[in-house]
Amino acid sequence: MxxxxxxxxxxxxxxxxxxxxxxxxxxxxxxxxxxxxxxxxxxxxxxxxxxxxxxxxxxxxxxxxxxxxxxxxxxxxxxxxxxxxxxxxxxxxxxxxxxxxxxxxxxxxxxxxxxxxxxxxxxxxxxxxxxxxxTVFTCGVLYERFSPNGLFSVGVGDSTGATYQGSYLMDVGNGTAEIVDRTSTGQLIYISMTALDDVGRFVAAAVDLDLQSWPNELRMAGERLTITDVVHCAETVRGGGLFSTDIIDARHLQSLLETANYCQDFFKANRMHELMATEQRRYDFEHPNLNGMVNVVPVSFYDWLVSQWVVPI
CATH class of the missing domain: 3.40.50.720 (NAD(P)-binding Rossmann-like Domain)
Structure with a gap:
């Protein structure tokens, strides 16, 4: 103990x-x-x-x-x-x-x-x-970025300027998306994601392990998907209709950022920074080591979206 x-x-x-x-x-x-x-x-x-x-x-x-x-x-x-x-x-x-x-x-x-x-x-x-x-706990992107009212709804990320619904990749409620789906060299972009509640479950399970055996990084993930599949999951949950999606060429991100800064559109600039980080694979990782060390079964991204956006009959 x-x-x-x-x-x-x-x-x-x-x-x-x-x-x-x-x-x-x-x-x-x-x-x-x-x-x-x-x-x-x-x-x-x-x-x-x-x-x-x-x-x-x-x-x-x-x-x-x-x-x-x-x-x-x-x-x-x-x-x-x-x-x-x-x-x-x-x-x-x-x-x-x-x-x-x-x-x-x-x-x-x-x-x-x-x-x-x-x-x-x-x-x-x-x-x-x-x-x-x-030890750093790595969980990728929180599912809650795509919840009604975004991260603000769970009291996370107040200092990031990216807490509102639609501040990252897509606005599920309004059926819109702004994404970069391939790197500047043409490779598909993946992100790893975890639900906030599962982050809590993973960390609580980790504290039952020998503290001395913890590595410098413990990675957890609910799911790893391509950006295209992230949007497709949301489109399916919202009834199957295609979102109004703006697919940005990775080579144009820097110029879009500069324009946003010049126009003092800070929300747009923040979105461009996040898309640039996504293109650089900053939210992507394979082999989440903590998943294999503890008895936690995380919720899938699709099932989580259903819990947030589908009204029970």
Whole structure:
């Protein structure tokens, strides 16, 4: 049995707490503000100031595993204190595509501090006196991007600017899509995806494994599909009619981004950044190792879409 700290109180943190609560492992939720609705569920919520080292030291006392859903300097501060207080493993706020697939350019608009976070974790992992190691949970694209009201409906991704319905690939409700389906060299583009609830189930199952045996990356996936098949699944669920689909040539993405920036169309620019990341296969991976390590059967993308968009008779 180990003691777990979940940093944050967003929709992702709440999903993790719900499923970890089903295990034998005690946990706390670290939050910037009181959360009466969470304490009403019987969860222990500790209010901290992430700029206050004593606050963080107190909250992490006796903690073996930290799972973070926060970002920026707050997460860096949390990492530093965790390393100094004997935390054995730290899981940063990733929950996207594999870190190795990211671009190496100096300025990455989709980075949101992730590169700095991993650099800090590697620094501590290389310190002889530090026992803390880290693991990234990789889940690809959340199915909830395609739900009614998008990620906003589950309280995820508030800082990304891509939480609304239709902000990525397609608007299932309105039957429209804006996609790039092949790379600049003509290869089909795939993405790996997982439902938010299944992410919680996978993580909860992982904490029952030997913490020392965790690799630096644990990959989970509900399904891996081509972009064309993603849209086709939605078209089928919505009655079989073809969506109004704009298929963008990958070679034109940069010019479309520049135009969006010039026109100060920030929502369009964000969509272009996401399509460029998709074309670069940043959300694609094969062989999800966590799937084979735990007894979790994830929901398929099609069945998940049905649960969201088909009204029971």
């Amino acid at each position: 180990m003691r777990i700290a979940i940093a944050g109180s967003s929709g992702l943190a709440r999903t993790l707490a719900y499923h970890i609560n089903e295990t034998a492992h005690p946990f706390i939720i670290i939050s910037r503000a009181p959360k009466p609705d969470l304490t009403a569920k019987g969860y222990q919520v500790i209010v901290v100031d992430y700029d206050n080292q004593q606050d963080l030291e107190h909250s992490l006392r006796g903690v073996n595993l930290v799972i973070s859903t926060i970002s920026g300097n707050s997460q860096i501060n949390l990492i530093d204190v965790a390393a100094k207080t004997g935390v054995r493993r730290f899981c940063p706020a990733e929950f996207e595509g594999p870190p190795a697939r990211r671009t190496n350019i100096d300025w990455d608009p989709l980075d949101r501090g992730k590169r700095a976070t991993l650099a800090r974790l590697r620094y501590w992992a290389n310190q002889r006196q530090c026992i803390m190691r880290f």
